[in-house]
Amino acid sequence: MKQALVDDTEDVSLDFGNEEELAFRKAKIRHPVATFFHLFFRVSAIITYVGCDWFSRSFVGCFVTVLLLLSFDFWSVKNVTGRLMVGLRWWNQIDEDGKSHWIFEARKVSPNTVAATEAEARVFWLGLIVSPMIWIVFCFSSLFSLKLKWLALVIAGISLQAANLYGYVLCKMGGESDISKVTASFLSQTVFQTACPRDFQKPGLEGLEIHKY
Amino acid sequence: MAEAAESPGDPGTATPRPLMRDLKAVGKKFMHVLYPRKSNTLLRDWDLWGPLILCVTLALMLQRGSVDSEKDGGPQFAEVFVIVWFGAVTITLNSKLLGGNISFFQSLCVLGYCILPLTVAMLVCRLVLLAEPGPINFMVRLFVVIVMFAWSIVASTAFLADSQPPNRKALAVYPVFLFYFVISWMILTFTPQ
Numbered sequence: 001m002k003q004a005l006v007d008d009t010e011d012v013s014l015d016f017g018n019e020e021e022l023a024f025r026k027a028k029i030r031h032p033v034a035t036f037f038h039l040f041f042r043v044s045a046i047i048t049y050v051g052c053d054w055f056s057r058s059f060v061g062c063f064v065t066v067l068l069l070l071s072f073d074f075w076s077v078k079n080v081t082g083r084l085m086v087g088l089r090w091w092n093q094i095d096e097d098g099k100s101h102w103i104f105e106a107r108k109v110s111p112n113t114v115a116a117t118e119a120e121a122r123v124f125w126l127g128l129i130v131s132p133m134i135w136i137v138f139c140f141s142s143l144f145s146l147k148l149k150w151l152a153l154v155i156a157g158i159s160l161q162a163a164n165l166y167g168y169v170l171c172k173m174g175g176e177s178d179i180s181k182v183t184a185s186f187l188s189q190t191v192f193q194t195a196c197p198r199d200f201q202k203p204g205l206e207g208l209e210i211h212k213y
Numbered sequence: 214m215a216e217a218a219e220s221p222g223d224p225g226t227a228t229p230r231p232l233m234r235d236l237k238a239v240g241k242k243f244m245h246v247l248y249p250r251k252s253n254t255l256l257r258d259w260d261l262w263g264p265l266i267l268c269v270t271l272a273l274m275l276q277r278g279s280v281d282s283e284k285d286g287g288p289q290f291a292e293v294f295v296i297v298w299f300g301a302v303t304i305t306l307n308s309k310l311l312g313g314n315i316s317f318f319q320s321l322c323v324l325g326y327c328i329l330p331l332t333v334a335m336l337v338c339r340l341v342l343l344a345e346p347g348p349i350n351f352m353v354r355l356f357v358v359i360v361m362f363a364w365s366i367v368a369s370t371a372f373l374a375d376s377q378p379p380n381r382k383a384l385a386v387y388p389v390f391l392f393y394f395v396i397s398w399m400i401l402t403f404t405p406q
Binding site: 153 | 229230232254257258259262265267269273276290291294295314316318319346376
C-alpha cells in the first residue's frame with residue numbers, strides 16, 4: 001500500500017486516520033492480563049485432565065480441580081476476555097412476561113473507538129475453537145478406553161467450552177445467517193492476512209449489532 | 214449463558230462484568246431458598262453457579278473415606294453428579310412437555326438451588342455420625358433429613374408450580390418429589406467406612 005501512495009501522489013487522498021488505525025491494530029496485545037487468563041484456564045484444565053494419573057492418584061481431587069478450572073474459564077471468557085479482546089458479549093435476559101431472550105452484541109467500531117488488535121483477535125478465536133475440539137477428542141478416548149468415570153467431567157468440559165464458542169460465533173455472525181460466508185471471511189482475516197483494512201471491518205463489527213433470539 | 218441482568222446501557226465500552234455482582238447474586242439466591250417467599254429473584258436472574266457449588270459439596274460429602282486408593286470413591290462421586298444434573302434436566306424436560314412456560318435454565322436454576330436444604334442435612338448427618346452409632350443416631354438423622362426434604366419440596370414448588378397450567382400442577386411436582394427423595398435417600402443411607 002505504501003508503494004501506491006508513493007507512485008500516485010497526485011490522485012490519492014492521504015488517509016492518515018485509516019493508517020493510524022491500521023498501525024494501532026497491528027500493534028501488539030493491548031490487554032496482556034486478559035489474554036493470559038483467556039488461555040491459562042483452558043490450557044490448565046486440559047493439562048490437569050491429561051496429567052491426572054501423574055499428579056495424584058485421587059480421582060475426586062482431579063475431577064474437582066478440572067471442574068473448577070473449567071468454571072473459571074467459562075466465567076472469565078464469557079464476561080471478561082470476550083469484551084476486552086474482541087468487543088463482543090452475549091447473555092440471557094428474562095423480561096417482565098417471563099420470556100427468555102438471548103442477546104448477542106458486537107461493539108460498534110467508529111473513528112473514536114478502536115477495534116480489536118489482530119494479535120488479540122487471533123489468540124481469542126484460536127483459543128476458543130481449539131479447546132472444544134480437544135475436549136471432544138478426550139470424549140472419544142474416554143469412551144473407547146472405557147474409562148467411563150471420566151465421561152461426566154469430559155461432557156461438562158465440552159458443554160462449557162462449546163457454549164462460549166457458540167455464543168461468540170453468534171455475536172460475530174451478526175445479521176449474517178450464512179455460516180459459510182462468515183467462516184470464509186474469518187479465515188481470510190485471521191489466517192491469511194489480507195492487507196486491505198476495509199476487509200477487517202466488515203463482518204459483524206459495523207454498527208451496534210444487537211440480535212435477539 | 215448462565216447469568217442474566219446485563220446492563221445494556223454500556224455497549225460502546227467493553228467493560229468486563231463485575232465478579233462481586235455475580236457472587237452477591239448467588240448469595241442472595243441462597244437466602245431466597247432458605248426463606249422461601251413468593252419472589253422472582255430465582256427466576257429472573259438465574260444462574261447455575263449455585264447448583265454447581267452445591268452439587269460439588271454434596272458429592273464431596275458423600276465420599277466414603279477408604280484406605281484403598283484404587284477405589285477412592287470414584288464412581289460414587291461421578292454418580293452424584295450424574296443423578297443431580299440428569300435428574301434436573303429430566304424434570305425440566307417433563308415440565309416443558311407438560312406445557313410449562315418456564316425456560317430450561319430457569320428450571321435448572323430453581324431445582325439446583327433448592328438442593329441447599331439437603332446439603333445442610335448432609336452436613337448435619339456427617340456431624341451426627343461422628344457420635345456413636347445406634348438407634349438414636351439414626352432417628353436424629355431421619356428427622357433432620359425429613360425436615361430438609363420437606364423444605365426443599367416447599368421451596369421448589371413455591372417457584373415452579375406457578376409456571377404450570379392449574380390442572381397439571383401435580384404432574385409437574387411429582388418428579389420433583391422423586392428427585393429430592395432420591396437425594397434424601399442417598400444422604401440417609403450414607404455410612405462412612
